[in-house]
Structures are given as C-alpha cells and as structure tokens.
Amino acid sequence: MKINSVKLNNFRNISSMELHATDGVNVIYGENAQGKTNILEAIWLFTGCKSFRGSKDNEFIKFNEDIAKINLDFSDNVRNKKSEIIIGNKKKNVSLNGVSLRSSSELIGSFYAVIFSPSHLSLIKDGPSGRRRFLDTALCQLKPSYAEHLAGYRRALLQRNALLKDLHLSPQLYDILDSWDDQLSRYSAAVISERLKYIEILSQYSKQIYAGISENKEYFSVTYSRNDITDINISVSDLYNLELERIKNARKEDVLYKTTTIGPHRDDIDILINNVSARSFGSQGQQRSCALALKLGESEIIKKITGETPVALLDDVMSELDEKRQDYVLNHINDRQVFLTCCDPSQVLRLCGGKSFLINGGEIV
Ligand code: ATP
Ligand code: MG
Numbered sequence: 467m468k469i470n471s472v473k474l475n476n477f478r479n480i481s482s483m484e485l486h487a488t489d490g491v492n493v494i495y496g497e498n499a500q501g502k503t504n505i506l507e508a509i510w511l512f513t514g515c516k517s518f519r520g521s522k523d524n525e526f527i528k529f530n531e532d533i534a535k536i537n538l539d540f541s542d543n544v545r546n547k548k549s550e551i552i553i554g555n556k557k558k559n560v561s562l563n564g565v566s567l568r569s570s571s572e573l574i575g576s577f578y579a580v581i582f583s584p585s586h587l588s589l590i591k592d593g594p595s596g597r598r599r600f601l602d603t604a605l606c607q608l609k610p611s612y613a614e615h616l617a618g619y620r621r622a623l624l625q626r627n628a629l630l631k632d633l634h635l636s637p638q639l640y641d642i643l644d645s646w647d648d649q650l651s652r653y654s655a656a657v658i659s660e661r662l663k664y665i666e667i668l669s670q671y672s673k674q675i676y677a678g679i680s681e682n683k684e685y686f687s688v689t690y691s692r693n694d695i696t697d698i699n700i701s702v703s704d705l706y707n708l709e710l711e712r713i714k715n716a717r718k719e720d721v722l723y724k725t726t727t728i729g730p731h732r733d734d735i736d737i738l739i740n741n742v743s744a745r746s747f748g749s750q751g752q753q754r755s756c757a758l759a760l761k762l763g764e765s766e767i768i769k770k771i772t773g774e775t776p777v778a779l780l781d782d783v784m785s786e787l788d789e790k791r792q793d794y795v796l797n798h799i800n801d802r803q804v805f806l807t808c809c810d811p812s813q814v815l816r817l818c819g820g821k822s823f824l825i826n827g828g829e830i831v
Contacts, residue, residue: 467540467541467542467543467577467578467579467774467775467776467777467802467803468487468489468540468541468777468803469487469509469538469539469540469777469803469805470486470487470539470540470541470546471484471485471486471487471537471538471539472484472485472487472505472508472509472536472537472538472539473485473535473536473537473538473539474504474505474508474534474535474536475534475535475536476527476528476531476533476534476535477504477508477526477527477528477534477535477536478501478504478507478508478525478526478528478534478828479499479500479501479504479528479827479828480501480504480505480508480528480828480829481528481828481829483505483828483829483830485505485823485830487803487805487821488803488820488821489803490800490803490804490818490819490820490821491796491800491803491804491806491814491818491819491820491821492803492804492805492806492820492821492822492823493806493807493808493811493814493815493820493821493822493823494506494805494806494807494808494822494823494825495807495808495809495810495811495822495823495824495825496809496824496825496826496831497809497826498809500825500826500827500828501825501827501828501829502781502782502807502825503519503583503781503782503807504828505805505807505825506581506583506779506781506805506807507519507521507526508526508536509538509579509777509779509805510579510581510779511526511536511551511570512536512538512540512549512551512573512576512577512579513573513574513577513578513579513607514570514571514572514573514574514575514576514577514607515571515574515603515607518581518583518585519583519585523553523558524553524555526553527553527554527555532554532555533552533553533554534552534553535550535551535552535553536550536551536553537549537550537551538550538577540577542576542577542774543773543774547562547563547576547577548562548563548564549561549562549563549573549576549577551570558570560572560573562576574606574607575607575772577777578607578768578772578774578775578776578777579776579777579778579779580761580762580764580765580768580776580777580778580779581761581779581781582757582758582761582778582779582780582781582783583779583781583782583783584781584782584783586600586757586761587753587754587757589737589756589757589760590737590744590745590748590753590756590757591745591753594732594733594734594735597734597735597737598730598731598733598734600760600764601661601664601665601735602616604664604764604767605660605661605664607768608767608768608771608772609660612657612660615653615656615657615660616653616657618653619650619653619654619656619657619729619730619731620731622646622649622650622653623650623726623729623731625646626643626646626647626650626726627724627725627726629642629643629646630643630720630721630724630725630726631724631725633721633724643717647710647713647714647717648710650709650713650726650729651706651709651710651713652706654705654706654709654713654729654730655702655703655705655706655708655709656702657730658690658692658695658705658709658730658733659700659701659702659705661690661730661733662690662695662698662700663698664767665688665689665690665698665735666698667767667770668688668760668763668764668767669687669688669689669763671762671763671766671767672686672688672759672760672762672763673685673686673687673688673759675758675759675762675763675766675798676739676755676756676759678794678798679755679758679759679791679794679795680752680755680791681790681794684739684740684752685739685740685741686737686738686739686744686756686759687736687737687738687741688735688736688737688738688760689735689736690733690735690736691733691734691735691736692733694708694712695708709729712728713726713728713729716728737756737760739752739756744756751787751788751791754783754787755787755791758783758795762778762795762798762799765778765799765802775801775802776802777802777803777804777805778799778802778803778804778805778806779804779805780795780804780805780806780807781807782807782808782809783795783806784806784808784813784814785808789813792813792814796814796818800818804820
C-alpha cells in the first residue's frame with residue numbers, strides 16, 4: 467500500500483496543502499501546534515475508521531469555513547486509486563475512484579494504515595476500555611461478521627440492563643431474563659471466540675517485535691484475561707455454555723447492581739513484561755515499546771490477512787525511545803511506507819534517510 471499524494475483544503479488549521487510522498491519514510495516535522503498530527507489524521511480517515519483522536523466530523527472543518535476537503539491518491543498491489551472526502555457541517559460525501567459511497571465505512575478494505583500516536587500509550591497505562599476498543603477496532607476492520615456480532619451483543623446488553631433496572635418495579639419480568647441471558651451468551655461466545663484467535667496471532671507477532679526492540683533482554687506477552695478459558699481453540703458452542711453458566715452465576719449480583727457485571731464488555735487483555743504487569747511496573751520507555759509492539763503486530767496481521775502492507779502513521783513516537791529502540795523500529799518498518807511526525811528531524815533522518823517536510827502554520831515550508 468502506498469500513498470502517492472495527499473491534498474487538504476480547510477482541514478483543521480490547514481487551508482491548502484498538497485504533499486507528494488516518497489515510498490520510504492516521510493518525516494513531517496516542525497514546532498508544536500503547526501499541523502503535523504492533522505496531516506496524519508486526514509490520511510487515517512481514508513481507512514474508513516473514525517478519527518484516532520475521537521473527534522467529531524465538524525471539528526475537522528477549519529474555523530470560519532463551511533467545508534473541508536481531503537483527497538488521497540494511493541496504490542495497492544493491483545492498481546492506482548483516488549478517494550475524496552468532503553466534510554460539511556451536516557453531511558459528509560465520500561467517493562472512491564469517482565463513485566459515491568454511502569458512508570465512509572465503505573472505504574474499509576480499500577486503504578490500509580496503522581496509526582500509532584501518543585494516545586495509544588493509554589493501551590498500556592489506562593483501564594481496560596481502551597484495550598477492548600483496540601481489539602474491537604482491529605477486528606471490525608478485518609472481519610465484517612465480527613462487527614455484526616459485536617453490534618448484536620451491544621443491543622442485547624442494553625435490553626438486559628434496561629430490564630435489570632425495571633425488575634424492582636415489576637418482579638414478574640424476572641422470567642424474561644432467561645431469554646436475554648441466552649441471547650447475550652450466544653453473541654458473547656461469537657465475540658470472545660474471534661478475540662481469542664486474534665490475540666493468539668497478535669501475541670506471536672508482538673512477542674517477536676518486542677524482543678527485537680529490547681534486544682532480547684525483555685520478554686513480552688499478551689493474553690486474553692479469562693482464566694476460566696484454558697483452551698484458546700475452544701469451540702463457539704462450548705464458549706456459549708461457559709458464558710451461559712457465567713451469566714446465570716452472576717445473576718444475583720446483576721440484580722443487586724442493576725447492570726450486567728460480566729461479559730465481553732468487561733473483559734480485558736493482560737500485557738506483561740518479564741511476566742509482570744506492564745501497566746503497574748513498566749517504565750515510560752517500556753510502556754511505549756509495548757504499545758508499539760502491539761500496533762506493529764496489528765500491522766503484521768493486516769499484512770498476513772489482506773496481502774497488503776499497511777502504511778505506518780507514527781505520530782511523535784520517537785521521543786522517549788532510546789537510540790537503539792528507535793533504530794529497531796525504523797528498521798522493522800523499512801519494508802513499507804511510513805509517515806512520521808516529530809519536532810526535531812535530525813536523529814530520524816540520520817537513522818532512516820527519507821523525505822522531510824517542514825510544517826509551519828499549516829503549510830509546507
Ligand atoms: P504537536 O507537536 O504539539 O503535536 P502538531 O503540529 O501535531 O503539534 P496539530 O495537532 O496538528 O499540531 O494541530 C495544529 C493546530 O491545529 C492546533 O493549534 C489546533 O488548535 C489547530 N486546529 C485544530 N482544529 C482546528 C480547526 N478545526 N480549525 C483551525 N485550527 C484547528
Ligand atoms: Mg502532534
């Protein structure tokens with residue numbers, strides 16, 4: 467996967483910009499608040515996923531303007547493609563090769579990228595919701611069926627929770643809980659089964675990558691944090707039975723707390739360095755290396771499944787990594803196109819060469 471050029475109009479602080487990329491490393495550098503991350507964010511939108519900063523569409527439009535327009539000219543293994551996203555205050559128009567799409571999620575599968583930004587450190591540092599989001603986003607991109615199971619699970623969860631809230635008013639509703647337990651367990655089994663498979667492959671790739679980053683001095687592992695599942699090849703029907711039993715056992719507590727206290731919406735992944743929690747015991751550099759290993763692992767999985775090497779978008783990742791770790795990361799991704807932002811490009815350019823772009827006030831200088 468390769469970007470030939472990206473064009474931005476009235477996107478965040480950028481009035482008008484066209485960037486012609488090189489096949490290797492593209493270093494986007496400049497002082498703080500000049501528009502470096504904004505460029506990566508614009509590129510990311512062509513994956514069909516939501517902003518990695520959690521921004522709403524109308525926040526992309528430059529202040530005091532009506533529409534933002536971004537164009538991407540890129541090539542996959544087979545051919546050259548052009549995509550355009552026009553964002554208005556109420557409406558977004560997306561097209562691929564001149565054909566209008568119903569929504570930007572229809573872009574999923576056309577352009578692959580992996581983004582790593584400082585906010586991804588929360589994968590290691592913060593609570594489980596970010597780790598679940600990481601898993602769900604990665605799987606939704608690769609497997610549309612996963613997105614359906616997850617949506618089904620969320621709908622059933624909402625209904626069951628609503629029922630739990632009303633139970634004290636109408637105890638006769640108690641019997642209906644059985645049918646929601648059944649539905650929830652079915653979706654739950656499908657979701658967990660895919661998550662287990664994904665984590666298994668992710669673990670293999672990330673382990674190797676982390677070993678490389680740490681020069682084999684540290685051991686990294688990632689597992690789905692369910693001690694009751696010992697066989698990761700467990701069948702969906704066995705998982706269903708396990709989930710059904712679990713939800714029945716949790717009923718007393720669920721009724722007490724008026725919410726569903728167990729299930730994939732509460733599960734987590736364990737990330738360990740040398741067999742201890744990276745969250746509790748990892749240094750800044752180790753935590754950053756873990757997050758990088760996970761993101762680069764994600765990239766390897768996309769490559770394996772789709773045959774396309776995703777473009778790597780690295781937002782300010784080199785700070786906090788010592789020179790050896792920086793060196794490893796740049797070597798590891800030298801088989802693909804990279805867009806990397808930083809304030810001081812000298813070290814990165816010394817390590818990897820590539821093309822550099824100085825950004826000042828939303829313009830390429
Ligand atoms: P840093 O090195 O601090 O990460 P950066 O170059 O990555 O800086 P960006 O995050 O790209 O900076 O943001 C650049 C500027 O864009 C910010 O000052 C921000 O206020 C501005 N900005 C964000 N959204 C809009 C918008 N809709 N209209 C105009 N300016 C915006
Ligand atoms: Mg930035």
